[in-house]
Amino acid sequence: MKNQHILVTGCAGFIGSQVALRLLSAGCTVVGVDNVNHYYDVQLKHDRLDQLLHYESFTFHQMDIEDRESIENLFSTEQFTSVIHLAAQAGVRYSKENPFQYINSNIVGFMSILEACRKHPISHLLYASSSSVYGANTNLPFSVNDNVDHPLSLYAATKKANELMAHSYSHLYNIPTTGLRFFTVYGPWGRPDMALFIFAKAIMEGRSIDIYNNGLMMRDFTYIDDIVEGIIRLLPLAPDNNPLWDSSISDPGNSMAPYKVYNIGNNNPVQLMDFITTLEHHLGKKAKKNYMPMQDGDVPETYAEINSLVDLIGYRPKTSIDIGIGKFVDWYVHYYANRVVASKSV
Structure with missing residues (x-):
């Protein structure tokens, strides 16, 4: 991977x-793009970037992916070998408040990336989809062979649209694309709008936590290191055309085109209340609990079927909730203690 030039x-x-x-630690040259928007804590985003900027082989461009001209110029200048497209407007609940942001970033932005890949051919485009695409599907575990035509949020609809857009470009222009349906990723440096972050902050501050569907929820929580390992192993494994694909056999995860979709999850769903109990244990403090009904756009359970991915990359997520939450808490306490110290010294 040392000779790879990756966006x-x-x-x-x-x-x-x-x-x-x-990628940087493996010797790759990496170009990063992000608009560093204010959807959540900008300081956290800058601190993540600071880690990357220590590497001479990393270059950062602050830009919107829906800015077609800037993306086109970047591809023209850099001539990437492959692209890992993870930029998006995230969040199921926020998509009810700000729907046009999801269209701009997740639809128009993805179109900019696809068009740039068409004009400047790459060996592989990996892009972020989401377990949210399963929507009203109740078949468990969720399989890429399942129908995903009933999204329950606009966010989920944009991710399903991304998969369809990628397929059309794989078919028309022979661009190898792989979509990754992420399942509740957590860990150090995580997103403040996710449950683990929200719960930890509230518990440490002595505030109550909102528990939806009265706690009767399960999530396939997947630790960040397992997600990264899966992406790194997939990068050199670009899909090929499949002349044996049979349209009479419904298989949405495959195609005659160089196109694949995979679940990337822990394959081991955890009860939300067990998740909270584990967090309480590592924080050394009990949560004040406020039980709430199910929110619009949420689903009661997620559970990833990952056999096709495991067979391909030879790796299965292995980080337990106890270890993963423990590592998150260690990071959280250290990171925010240092931020408080830094702010007082200014």
């Missing part, structure tokens, strides 16, 4: 920053 979009984000770090 990572969303490099100031949770997954993007950790993927970029792993």
